[in-house]
Amino acid sequence: MSQENDTKTFRYPLRWRIMDALEAALDVLWPRRLSPYSGWALIMPALLLVGILVLGLFQIAESSLHVLDRSTFMPAEEYTLANYEMVADSATYWRVLWRSLLGAGLTVFFTLLLALPYSYIMVRTPSAAVRKALLVALFLPFFIGQVVRAYGILIVLGTSGAVNDVLGLFGVEPVRLLFNFPAVVFGLVQYMLPFAVLMLAPALTAIPRETETAASSLGANWVRTFWHVVIPMAKPGLVGAGLVVGTLSLTDFAMPAMLGGGSQDFIANAIYDQFFRTADQGLGAALALLLVALGSILVGIVIAVFGAGTLGMGGKK
């Protein structure tokens, strides 16, 4: 067979050529005898990033140990736990803490409640059109961003917004729907839903359809199939989505700020106030550390209860 004929039946793909060139270049930059260390080299950038974070954390820890000197408006020299005592003694901060936790918890609950059927239908629908529509509806809000979305909610739920207009048609006096706790949770759920759906979809895809068919032949109607088969089998996805939604909500700033109207601060808003309004760095740092500790403990508890395996990290608990 001639060479021309050979290239007709099989052309060496461009992608392979690029790989060849890259590998040759790599051989020069990273000789083979270094290959036992390749793994380390590959995670180096990630380690660096984490290192910077840890450094920052130390910095914050350090500054949380100085109180603000009111005469100079600079942090005082001596080390003290006064900032922590101040937080612990303050009813306001306890209220903020409790509000953040409750808000995050409620957001996780409602988000998962809404995301589960949404992603289930998206994964299981036989119609490609329905699937595409659901996907588009999911991604559109991503492009809009949190601030614009919150603004949209302000308009729709405002005293002269669309919702109150509709209520007005039924003779209902304008209701104050905004600047309260439910409004913040509503905004957070709306914001988190796409994340949760995106994390649940792969978990649901991994459940063989035949398993559900089997459940129905064994006598389970769809409600029981969902409860006894789909939800337990989707547990890794539910736990993962719950963690992401929970931590993002717990540390959220924009929704409480915009939809809470100053009356519904979460921890992040309190921290912001200390850093950028009162300029009390020490107090802000103490609050920030508390937030990190709180988040870590919660994640730790979830992983201890459900096992790292449920997050798709392999291995059993």
Next chain:
Amino acid sequence: MNQSPSAGTMQAMRGEPPKVAVRVRDVTMDFGGGALAVDRASFDLETGRFLTILGPSGSGKTTLLRMIAGFQKPTSGAITINGRAVDATPPHRRSVGMVFQRLALFPHMTAAENVAFPLKMRRFNPKTIPGRVREFLDLVKLGDYGDRRINELSGGQQQRVAIARALVFEPELLLLDEPLAALDRKLREEMQLEFRRIQHELGVTTINVTHDQREALVVSDDIIVMDGGKIQQHAQPVDLYRRPDNPFVAGFLGVSTFVDGEATSDGLRAGGLTLRGTHATDISEGAPARGAIRAEQIRIDADPQALAGCDTAVPGKIHDVIFEGERLLYVAALDGLPGVEFRIYHHDPDAFDLYDIGAPVMIGWNARDMKIFKSVA
């Protein structure tokens, strides 16, 4: 469409009408892809019998089974289970146990919990559930494995859990969709006998689907052969093997050689040779015909005297010799018909390697073993 010969004759013998557990009438499934997945299938299955639906891949076996289970609605036709029309009954209200091709066990439950699941779903008295679970785990010889998670069981053990789960609620009907296809041959043959034992022990009416002809012959009381969505033949194993209704069935079970030619009154004329055979279908002399003969029914010998008892004995040549362990497979052609390669089994343990490739031999058979069918255009 061929009716089972057994239904009528057995009825007459016992003098009482056998109970029909499953009645399928003109059931058709059209997925809209041109050909029908199932094309006017009709059959009856008597209570307590083991029926196997046998056919090549894509012949519509799974589709037919899923319609009986209620997972798919037939485009047309009717299905009755124990006298009740089930067209409007969803799967979870039918009393049908099913073992799936990929088992579909619940990985988040133990073996025992898998078996208990249908009992809970079907609202059995909670007090009776543990005893019943134990009884059925014992039945499939998994008494000590109840606490194991599914992924801690071997393939064969998972199979057994799936069987126990499908049987524990005493369904009116057990459906098996090629649950053995994924197992290695030894385990598969062991499980085939296991199916048979359990089915005899419980007497549950069973429909099994497979493309493994050996499995069908070993485990079944009745066999339905399907091809292209159509039922080709419905018969008991021995009848099906001995008296195929058409060349497809003759070729699907066992190893057969086909000869095309024109029919004579007592055989087939092909390539100037007259080969003796018997008419399997109504066919007039001179019509295009196809003869089929099985590998174990052909004799081969260098000595013409040895084949004196055969109705047909023709000289030919060996093309190939294949060692299959317990037997030898000769590929040989008749001198007047070089294009048709006859496949011939040879079992004589003393006469292995008797003939070399190219050796001249006599090839013969009896008229009753060569089946003559009408050629399909």
